[in-house]
Amino acid sequence: MLPRQKYPNTTELTNHWTELAVPKARYRNKMHYIRLLRGPKLDASNLKRPLISILLTITTDLGDSFLYPDEPVDLAISVENPTGQSVILEADRPPRWTAGMRCLDVKVSIKPHLKKDDVTCTIRIHPTTQTPPLGVLKGSDMLPWRVARGSPASEGLIMPVSVEMAKGICSPVAVRTLRLDSRSRSQPRDQMDIDLEEDIGESIARHIWDAGVVTASFFGDACSTKEGIYDTLPMREDGFNILELGSGVGILGITLAQVIERAVVHGHTSTKATVLLTDLPEAEERARSNISRAKAAFSHINPSGSTVALQYEDLDWDEGKHGQFGTFASARPWDLVVLSDCTYNVDSLPALVGTLSALHTANLKHDGVERGAKTFAILATKPRHSSEQALFGLLTSDDWQYNVLKSITLPKLGEEDEAVYIYLLKKG
Numbered sequence: 001m002l003p004r005q006k007y008p009n010t011t012e013l014t015n016h017w018t019e020l021a022v023p024k025a026r027y028r029n030k031m032h033y034i035r036l037l038r039g040p041k042l043d044a045s046n047l048k049r050p051l052i053s054i055l056l057t058i059t060t061d062l063g064d065s066f067l068y069p070d071e072p073v074d075l076a077i078s079v080e081n082p083t084g085q086s087v088i089l090e091a092d093r094p095p096r097w098t099a100g101m102r103c104l105d106v107k108v109s110i111k112p113h114l115k116k117d118d119v120t121c122t123i124r125i126h127p128t129t130q131t132p133p134l135g136v137l138k139g140s141d142m143l144p145w146r147v148a149r150g151s152p153a154s155e156g157l158i159m160p161v162s163v164e165m166a167k168g169i170c171s172p173v174a175v176r177t178l179r180l181d182s183r184s185r186s187q188p189r190d191q192m193d194i195d196l197e198e199d200i201g202e203s204i205a206r207h208i209w210d211a212g213v214v215t216a217s218f219f220g221d222a223c224s225t226k227e228g229i230y231d232t233l234p235m236r237e238d239g240f241n242i243l244e245l246g247s248g249v250g251i252l253g254i255t256l257a258q259v260i261e262r263a264v265v266h267g268h269t270s271t272k273a274t275v276l277l278t279d280l281p282e283a284e285e286r287a288r289s290n291i292s293r294a295k296a297a298f299s300h301i302n303p304s305g306s307t308v309a310l311q312y313e314d315l316d317w318d319e320g321k322h323g324q325f326g327t328f329a330s331a332r333p334w335d336l337v338v339l340s341d342c343t344y345n346v347d348s349l350p351a352l353v354g355t356l357s358a359l360h361t362a363n364l365k366h367d368g369v370e371r372g373a374k375t376f377a378i379l380a381t382k383p384r385h386s387s388e389q390a391l392f393g394l395l396t397s398d399d400w401q402y403n404v405l406k407s408i409t410l411p412k413l414g415e416e417d418e419a420v421y422i423y424l425l426k427k428g
């Protein structure tokens with residue numbers, strides 16, 4: 001049963017990590033995120049001049065450094081009510097982020113005489129250089145082969161953020177919107193916006209990471225045609241099951257679910273797919289919220305009813321390595337295991353690789369799975385330090401074969417590059 005489809009040859013096969021130049025990180029040369037340090041606050045005490053105060057920073061995914069731009073970066077802030085009308089009083093001079101800043105305190109004046117209960121709005125923050133749609137990161141801007149030389153995206157990307165305020169009280173979550181558009185660009189329905197909630201403030205499991213954004217963008221692009229989806233994923237027509245390890249907010253698994261839903265709508269496949277996100281309990285709440293948002297989006301893509309079952313279940317690799325899986329993870333064999341940015345902690349690599357191997361063993365025990373069937377995994381990583389190479393020794397010891405499916409240079413804001421490497425792993 002596993003797998004029906006052989007992986008096609010890929011153009012960029014590299015077997016050795018050491019052949020890849022692991023770039024020297026320079027703080028200012030990374031992908032950056034506008035991040036709220038706390039929920040925006042409404043001060044309506046002066047009815048003539050109500051204010052929304054926003055405390056933000058612009059950091060890397062890890063939050064370990066702040067944007068240090070060569071040229072100041074101007075930010076645009078929009079505040080719109082549910083009918084899409086702006087409630088900003090007048091356009092102030094755009095807030096400006098300059099080299100050396102660690103945070104930026106912005107006050108936005110909104111229309112006079114708005115009381116707290118009247119202020120239900122969406123606040124969006126993005127660089128003024130961003131091309132429409134505002135507040136949305138276009139997945140194609142993450143992919144060097146889709147970005148025109150000289151465009152703002154070729155110089156570096158800063159991910160926008162949005163946040164909801166209801167009756168003057170800010171939601172505890174920020175939202176990132178990733179737009180996956182098709183290679184053909186011909187039909188509006190090929191565009192899919194994925195809304196991903198993340199925590200305001202610090203957390204590992206509950207915000208998005210470069211490797212997930214880049215890999216989701218890659219899948220959105222590569223799987224937008226019939227040939228593309230079959231070349232990129234080991235699809236089966238009689239049911240296709242994907243399990244994500246360390247899913248965090250769910251960017252990768254949710255993208256794959258949306259990509260498959262789109263393919264069904266276009267008649268590229270008629271498979272019934274299951275996508276199971278897994279992580280530690282601390283990730284569960286955000287992952288489930290994002291699944292709910294995705295299901296609402298599916299009903300727009302496919303009004304006749306979604307064909308992709310999107311689920312969440314806790315899966316701790318310290319249990320997974322012993323073959324201890326929950327009800328959903330045990331329910332079926334997995335055609336594809338996916339994971340992004342889960343290899344930065346060297347101490348947890350043995351449990352992670354052990355879990356991958358235990359999933360392979362569990363696959364073989366399911367009825368109808370051929371003896372000797374292969375298990376495939378797609379692992380995306382943005383190398384942070386050389387000790388992460390230990391992953392490859394562990395994979396080899398457990399008889400996993402691996403090669404680079406794609407390496408994608410991150411858009412830079414400076415001189416040196418970082419890259420996300422997407423590996424294909426095989427066992428069996």
Ligand SMILES: C[S@@+](CC[C@H](N)C(=O)[O-])C[C@H]1O[C@@H](n2cnc3c(N)ncnc32)[C@H](O)[C@@H]1O
Nearest residue numbers: 205208209212246247248280315316317340341
């Ligand atoms: C850097 S985050 C990446 C999240 C997500 N894959 C992404 O790309 O946005 C690493 C994830 O691995 C999860 N993780 C770490 N140790 C784990 C373990 N022992 N079992 C399961 N998940 C774990 C964390 O909870 C976190 O969600």
